[in-house]
Amino acid sequence: MFGVEVSQLFFYLLSFIMIVSAIYVVSLRNIFHCALFLVLCLFSVAGIYILLEAEFLAAVQVLIYVGAVSILMIFAIMLTSRLANKKIIQSNDNVTVAIFVCAGFLLTSLGSFGYSVWKVVDSPLPENNTLTIGKILMTDFVLPFEVVSIVLLAAMIGAIVLARREKI
Amino acid sequence: MMLQYLALAAILFAIGIFGVLTRRNAIGILMSLELMFNAVNINLVTFNKFIVPDNLTGQIFAIFVIVIAAAEAVVGLAIVLLLYRNWQGIDIGNINIMKW
Numbered sequence: 001m002f003g004v005e006v007s008q009l010f011f012y013l014l015s016f017i018m019i020v021s022a023i024y025v026v027s028l029r030n031i032f033h034c035a036l037f038l039v040l041c042l043f044s045v046a047g048i049y050i051l052l053e054a055e056f057l058a059a060v061q062v063l064i065y066v067g068a069v070s071i072l073m074i075f076a077i078m079l080t081s082r083l084a085n086k087k088i089i090q091s092n093d094n095v096t097v098a099i100f101v102c103a104g105f106l107l108t109s110l111g112s113f114g115y116s117v118w119k120v121v122d123s124p125l126p127e128n129n130t131l132t133i134g135k136i137l138m139t140d141f142v143l144p145f146e147v148v149s150i151v152l153l154a155a156m157i158g159a160i161v162l163a164r165r166e167k168i
Numbered sequence: 169m170m171l172q173y174l175a176l177a178a179i180l181f182a183i184g185i186f187g188v189l190t191r192r193n194a195i196g197i198l199m200s201l202e203l204m205f206n207a208v209n210i211n212l213v214t215f216n217k218f219i220v221p222d223n224l225t226g227q228i229f230a231i232f233v234i235v236i237a238a239a240e241a242v243v244g245l246a247i248v249l250l251l252y253r254n255w256q257g258i259d260i261g262n263i264n265i266m267k268w
Contacts, residue, residue: 008169015176022180022203026187031196038199045206052173052213054227064234069202069241076195076245080252091190092261098189102182109178113171118219120170125221132224133231141228148235155239159246 007051014051018044027091031077039070056130173214181207194248194258198241205237 021041028034042065049058126132137145180203187200209230216226252258 011172015172018176019179019183022183025203026183026190026196026200031193034196034199038202041203042206045210048173048176048210049213052210052217054213054217054230057209057213057227057230060231060234064238065202065206069238072241072245073195073199076248079249080195080258092192095190098186101189102186105185106178106182109181110175113174113178118170120218121221123221125217126224129224129227133227136224136228137231144232148232152235152239155242159242162243162246163249 010047011051014044014047017041018048032074035070035073035077038073039066042066042070053125054129056133170214170218173210177207177210177214180204180210192259192261194251194260195245197260198244198248201244202237202241205233209233 018041021037021044024037025034025041028037042061046058046061046066049055049061184200184204184207187203188197191197191200212226212230212233214226216224220226248258251263255263
């Protein structure tokens with residue numbers, strides 16, 4: 001699609017946006033601004049999918065995450081917390097421990113896959129992404145597809161039962 | 169190029185872990201969980217492109233992860249609304265009825 005240098009440039013741009021907005025998501029005081037930065041972060045993940053030649057997944061990402069999940073988050077924030085009060089402390093007292101845990105995770109994972117040998121295959125992905133995904137979903141993965149639809153139905157019924165006002 | 173994608177996913181996952189460990193707000197924890205799901209999805213799509221490009225199994229798995237994440241967000245936010253109704257706040261530190 002692009003040349004190698006252009007896609008590298010886009011990769012670094014997208015990952016910079018993604019990491020900065022993810023840090024804002026976990027560190028800002030105002031939870032509403034956190035949700036807006038979450039939208040930005042999910043958009044840049046969709047851009048990363050485009051760079052990885054997964055166009056259908058990028059569309060699904062924008063539709064489901066940006067369009068549904070983050071709007072749901074914003075709804076819940078507006079229904080629950082008092083946005084005007086900036087004095088609410090949003091982080092608890094184990095920030096230092098969390099920094100150590102994150103540093104340990106990063107060091108082990110980066111070190112382990114830096115030293116492991118991957119058998120990188122240099123052949124192109126199937127030509128028509130969406131068509132191939134649809135065919136696989138309806139042939140090889142038809143049982144997980146149906147099971148996951150039942151999971152979605154159960155989640156929907158569970159959310160309705162949990163959130164309704166009268167006693168069960 | 170593959171290692172850069174993997175490193176990006178690892179950094180995103182670490183930021184998500186940090187958010188889950190340090191947030192006091194239940195919705196903040198849910199948002200950090202979404203970050204971690206996205207890191208896992210980037211990993212799956214990267215391995216699909218660079219290791220097994222013949223079939224699209226990694227992308228199928230990423231779709232399933234997205235579906236499960238949507239279900240988790242729906243149920244989690246319903247629980248958050250219920251907590252807010254019964255405790256007048258969603259501070260995780262105050263909600264300890266399952267401690268013994």
